[in-house]
Amino acid sequence: MQLDWLLQPLLTQLNTGVLVLDAQYRVVFFNQFIARRAELDLAKVQGNLLEDVFADLPIAWLKRKLDSVLHLQVPAFSSWEQRQYIIKLAHLRPLSSDSQYMAQNCSMLPLTAPDGVSRYICLLIEDATDAYVYQQQLQQSVMQLEHANRTDGLTGVYNRRYWQQQLGYEIQRAGRYQHPLSLLLFDLDKFKDINDQYGHQGGDFVLVELSRLIGSLLRDTDLFGRYGGEEFGVILPDTGMTGALQVANRICDTVARHKMLYNQQTLKATISIGVVSYFDQSIDELIRRADTALYCAKRQGRNRAVVYQPELEGYLKKVK
Amino acid sequence: MTELHFSDVQRDCLQELVNVAMGQASDKLARYLGTFVHLQVPSIALVEATLLSQHFANRYQQQSATLVSLGFFGDQGLRGETIMLYQLANAGVIARLLGYSDDAVSEAEMLTDISSVLTTTFLSGLAEQLENSFSYAAPRILSSRDQYFADKLAYTAEQWQLALQVDIRYQLTDYSFNCDMILLIPGEAVLRLRQTLDNILAEF
Numbered sequence: 001m002q003l004d005w006l007l008q009p010l011l012t013q014l015n016t017g018v019l020v021l022d023a024q025y026r027v028v029f030f031n032q033f034i035a036r037r038a039e040l041d042l043a044k045v046q047g048n049l050l051e052d053v054f055a056d057l058p059i060a061w062l063k064r065k066l067d068s069v070l071h072l073q074v075p076a077f078s079s080w081e082q083r084q085y086i087i088k089l090a091h092l093r094p095l096s097s098d099s100q101y102m103a104q105n106c107s108m109l110p111l112t113a114p115d116g117v118s119r120y121i122c123l124l125i126e127d128a129t130d131a132y133v134y135q136q137q138l139q140q141s142v143m144q145l146e147h148a149n150r151t152d153g154l155t156g157v158y159n160r161r162y163w164q165q166q167l168g169y170e171i172q173r174a175g176r177y178q179h180p181l182s183l184l185l186f187d188l189d190k191f192k193d194i195n196d197q198y199g200h201q202g203g204d205f206v207l208v209e210l211s212r213l214i215g216s217l218l219r220d221t222d223l224f225g226r227y228g229g230e231e232f233g234v235i236l237p238d239t240g241m242t243g244a245l246q247v248a249n250r251i252c253d254t255v256a257r258h259k260m261l262y263n264q265q266t267l268k269a270t271i272s273i274g275v276v277s278y279f280d281q282s283i284d285e286l287i288r289r290a291d292t293a294l295y296c297a298k299r300q301g302r303n304r305a306v307v308y309q310p311e312l313e314g315y316l317k318k319v320k
Numbered sequence: 321m322t323e324l325h326f327s328d329v330q331r332d333c334l335q336e337l338v339n340v341a342m343g344q345a346s347d348k349l350a351r352y353l354g355t356f357v358h359l360q361v362p363s364i365a366l367v368e369a370t371l372l373s374q375h376f377a378n379r380y381q382q383q384s385a386t387l388v389s390l391g392f393f394g395d396q397g398l399r400g401e402t403i404m405l406y407q408l409a410n411a412g413v414i415a416r417l418l419g420y421s422d423d424a425v426s427e428a429e430m431l432t433d434i435s436s437v438l439t440t441t442f443l444s445g446l447a448e449q450l451e452n453s454f455s456y457a458a459p460r461i462l463s464s465r466d467q468y469f470a471d472k473l474a475y476t477a478e479q480w481q482l483a484l485q486v487d488i489r490y491q492l493t494d495y496s497f498n499c500d501m502i503l504l505i506p507g508e509a510v511l512r513l514r515q516t517l518d519n520i521l522a523e524f
Contacts, residue, residue: 064419065433071352074440077458082429105458 017089017104017125020111023070025050025063028120037089037102054087062086069108069121078106080128081135091129103132152226154204155211163225163233167283170223170235174278181237181278182244185290186251188230189270189302202262203230206269209260214251233290241277241307248273248305256303270303277308326366330517335364337520338486341445348441353417365485372483372502373474376405379500388435391457392443397512398452400505402443403462404435407499432459439501450516 011018011031020029026047035042038054045053050062061083065076078086080103091102105128111120150162158166167183174181188194188206195203207230214232215224223235236244252273260267274294276286293308296315300306326334339362346359367375376385386406393399406414414434436459447454484503505513 068352068437072348072437072441074437074444075456077432077436077456078429079432079458079460082426082432107458 015127017087017123019087019123019125021050021066021121021123023119023121025066025121027053034087034089034125037091038087056088058083058086065108066121069110070119073110075110076108078104078108080104080132084132087125089125091127093129093133097129097133098136099129099132103128155208155226157211157215157232158223158225160225160227163223163227163235164283166223166225167233167235167286170237171278171283171286174237175280179238180240180243181235182239182241183276183278183286183290184234184236184244184248184251184273184305185227185276185287185294186232186234186248186271186273187294187298189272189298191230194267194269198262198265198267202267205262206260206267210255210258210269210271213254213258217247217251217254233287241275244275244277245305245307248275252303252305272297272302273305275305275307326514326517329521330514331364331366333517333521334484334513337446337449338362338364341442341449344445344448345438345442349437352437355417362486364487367483367485370474372485373471375485376500376502386431387462388431388459389462390436390439390459392454393456394447394450394452394454396452396516397509398450398454398516399509400503402439403502403504404439405500405502406431428461431461435459438499442501450513450520452516 014031014033017033017037018029018031019027019034022028026049027042027045029046030040030042034040040053051057051059065078068074069076084099085101085104086106087104089102089104091097091099097103105126107124109122109124111122112118113120150158152159157163170181173179188210191203191206194206198205211224211226211232214234218224218234221237223237225233225235227233234247236247239247252271256268256270258268260269272294274290274292274297276290276293278286281289289308292312293306296312297304297306299315306312342359342362346357349359350357388404388406389401390404391399391401415430418430418434418437420430436456439459440456443454443456484505486501486503
């Protein structure tokens with residue numbers, strides 16, 4: 001049975017781009033897939049150089065690939081994941097893809113004419129736009145998940161798990177490079193009273209409002225997290241005791257002066273802060289010391305920052 | 321597993337075919353790269369796929385390695401997958417070798433490029449020796465900058481019954497780097513390969 005007639009309709013219908021070049025990289029043939037998407041007429045451009053037919057080709061890169069196909073007589077490949085497209089072609093997902101051009105997988109195959117001498121290269125171009133779109137969506141979802149996974153749902157600061165993990169990393173870094181590192185642990189004063197007076201929604205409002213306020217006082221490198229309930233922590237990398245106490249006092253003063261408007265009522269709140277600097281303690285010990293200092297700040301009358309000192313341990317025992 | 325083993329004669333025959341294919345590849349690569357390429361006569365070993373990962377984990381200990389996979393398919397059911405292993409430290413050498421410098425090319429692209437050049441050049445020679453011809457799938461990076469590549473290799477190798485391990489050392493006049501190539505061949509293709517080797521042996 002004679003099958004030659006199949007070739008033309010198949011090439012026309014094929015959902016893959018077929019582009020044939022001669023050994024001088026002149027365009028010999030392309031099928032409808034390419035003609036339609038590049039809006040080209042084969043008869044008009046046949047015999048022209050590849051780079052004159054298709055605009056903005058990565059020509060140095062492409063020629064290196066084509067050279068290897070020609071000289072080694074082995075195929076070469078290009079994946080959309082590494083190079084999104086070679087030839088600027090329209091795709092069939094104009095609405096769902098954020099890219100103007102078709103993402104492409106391309107195989108470049110060596111061909112020899114029946115004369116046994118003339119060499120050609122066939123480029124097969126497959127549309128990978130769907131895979132590209134899915135991957136973009138996937139990446140976006142992963143980013144959203146990562147964000148949700150480290151954020152406290154109410155206040156938008158880091159959640160306890162992520163914050164504590166970062167504290168572990170910062171301790172390692174400070175220990176390795178001998179950098180200073182300090183930690184603030186603070187607590188809203190008499191939060192129960194706020195909740196009783198304004199309801200839990202009022203309490204939540206205060207937590208959100210103060211998180212935003214305190215966040216605006218910190219550097220980009222500081223790590224602000226919700227430790228639990230109305231207790232928060234701030235990791236201050238590259239900060240010694242003096243700097244940490246300055247930050248703590250500034251936070252304390254700013255919060256005490258800040259007026260919040262809730263249901264036509266003006267609210268004020270204060271916080272107590274425990275300050276500790278890192279000197280080879282374990283993460284648990286560092287948090288325990290910050291907690292001790294915080295407890296002392298409360299005992300000393302609230303609305304203040306207290307720096308941890310070993311003497312505080314005795315003070316703690318006495319008042320207990 | 322025993323039925324997949326090769327006799328000494330079959331093994332020697334395969335070694336010889338691999339040598340010829342490697343010699344041809346070396347010649348082609350030298351012409352293409354414009355530098356003298358010496359591919360040492362590779363030692364081949366047929367190993368159970370399950371033992372591969374430990375072998376390479378030991379060899380690439382403490383080094384970041386990259387695995388690039390390339391599938392091939394021939395006539396008469398002969399098919400398989402090659403895995404190239406590189407030390408990432410060689411990436412710069414590879415870039416110079418391929419003439420990458422004039423435009424921005426990702427490391428991933430560089431590695432897949434050199435892998436497909438090296439493996440397809442060798443494999444098309446081998447196919448010729450086996451009176452076959454292969455078509456190839458695009459190379460894929462299985463793992464990069466990953467100290468735990470042994471796990472990835474173990475997972476890949478699990479799917480194959482037999483691995484033909486070909487240790488290749490590329491030496492070039494101006495550059496030197498080495499990498500390993502592993503040919504993974506599934507059980508039924510091993511039977512085909514043995515049949516082909518027997519046919520070749522019968523002609524002598």
